[in-house]
Amino acid sequence: METKQTLIKNGTLITAKDGSIKTVKNVSVLIENDKISEISDEISEAGVDKIIDGEGKIIMPSLINTHTHISMSLFRGLADDLKLNEWLKDHIWPMESKLDGEISYFGALLSNIEMIKSGTTTFNDMYFFMEDVTNATIESGIRGCLSSGMIDFGDEKKRKNEIKDALKLINYCKNKDRLKAFLGPHSPITVSEELLIETRKIADKYNTKIHIHVSETKKEVDDILDAKNMRPFQYLEDIGFLNDDVIAAHCVWLSDREIDIIKKHNVKVSHNPASNMKLASGISPVAKLLDKKVCLSVGTDGAASNNNLDMFEEIKIASLLQKVNTLNPKVLNAEEAFKSITINGAKTLGLENEIGSIEVGKKADIILVDTIIPNLTPNTNSLISHLIYSANGSNVDTTICNGEILMENKKLKVLNEQNIIEKVNDITQKLKN
Numbered sequence: 001m002e003t004k005q006t007l008i009k010n011g012t013l014i015t016a017k018d019g020s021i022k023t024v025k026n027v028s029v030l031i032e033n034d035k036i037s038e039i040s041d042e043i044s045e046a047g048v049d050k051i052i053d054g055e056g057k058i059i060m061p062s063l064i065n066t067h068t069h070i071s072m073s074l075f076r077g078l079a080d081d082l083k084l085n086e087w088l089k090d091h092i093w094p095m096e097s098k099l100d101g102e103i104s105y106f107g108a109l110l111s112n113i114e115m116i117k118s119g120t121t122t123f124n125d126m127y128f129f130m131e132d133v134t135n136a137t138i139e140s141g142i143r144g145c146l147s148s149g150m151i152d153f154g155d156e157k158k159r160k161n162e163i164k165d166a167l168k169l170i171n172y173c174k175n176k177d178r179l180k181a182f183l184g185p186h187s188p189i190t191v192s193e194e195l196l197i198e199t200r201k202i203a204d205k206y207n208t209k210i211h212i213h214v215s216e217t218k219k220e221v222d223d224i225l226d227a228k229n230m231r232p233f234q235y236l237e238d239i240g241f242l243n244d245d246v247i248a249a250h251c252v253w254l255s256d257r258e259i260d261i262i263k264k265h266n267v268k269v270s271h272n273p274a275s276n277m278k279l280a281s282g283i284s285p286v287a288k289l290l291d292k293k294v295c296l297s298v299g300t301d302g303a304a305s306n307n308n309l310d311m312f313e314e315i316k317i318a319s320l321l322q323k324v325n326t327l328n329p330k331v332l333n334a335e336e337a338f339k340s341i342t343i344n345g346a347k348t349l350g351l352e353n354e355i356g357s358i359e360v361g362k363k364a365d366i367i368l369v370d371t372i373i374p375n376l377t378p379n380t381n382s383l384i385s386h387l388i389y390s391a392n393g394s395n396v397d398t399t400i401c402n403g404e405i406l407m408e409n410k411k412l413k414v415l416n417e418q419n420i421i422e423k424v425n426d427i428t429q430k431l432k433n
């Protein structure tokens, strides 16, 4: 195979390395095909196919969103200012009943464009019509960990169908570059004990991860306490469900004992602050989780409850929410925040040897962030502060995934943005009626 070389010249590199964040000025990064092959202040331009000027730009790992329902961007702004239960039952579920594969595909394409433009190139998704989401993601050029959302409410026939769909997706994603199929039991409240146990067996057999919502609302905890006489994580531990391959989204309502259970089994937590705030679900005890050294990453949740997929916005919200909740400005500081949207996201998805930091041998999943703009001025030595507290997704200038340039100088190089926006507007008109 012919080698394709891309050189990012003279930028400021910010990346997690050996547990801390390193900033290196005037550095160049050479990409060969899909991988980073050299990082140095002197890389020859000879034989390079493409040069990207990094002057005035931050070179950093592209962002990792560890909890999404990307097709739900179709429902953006259609049901706001509601509690989770009412939001789901009266608004989201009726619209979801009208979804089909083609509609979900366009919702996924819309989200993929939004993610590329705001610097995210890996997402962890749970929803329906996941083969169509897979196809959209292949076309978009980004990475997806995809799980078919399983809900059985104790119905045996449903359980069998959900498992069949999950296994089908594992098969569909097999040997597809940039894609992984996970298992997605929706939550301990919408999924029976039998299905949770079956999920654990399949995860062990196929060596795949499990993506689940846990303890998003107080009501959910109360319902499990009523049904099982245990809190959700105690219940999940009791039935042998927990392991280091479990990615638990939300984790808002946790007892101290449950935090110990999460740590003991090395469960990964995806924190979704904007969605938790918007649905008035509560505040996850992130400070306590960080104290116990739990692997914490960040997700936007679906755009119907956020209402966007901008990970720069999400991490600022995450950090500020913890500070005001604990009255301690040191909690979820800029370095910890940066790790949670890069390397910890990669660890959560089991991709830490491939992505999440800029190192020789890793996949070239890289973004360039413009710094010569008002909201990132002055040019201080503390660019990490600018990234966490001042930046937003529209400051991303260039997005690279797997060595491919998906956006350059803010111009999308994949997908037809205008067509997809028009198509989604048409679809959403129909879903509302």
Ligand SMILES: [Zn+2]
Pocket: 067, 068, 069, 213, 249, 301, 302
């Ligand atoms: Zn969710």
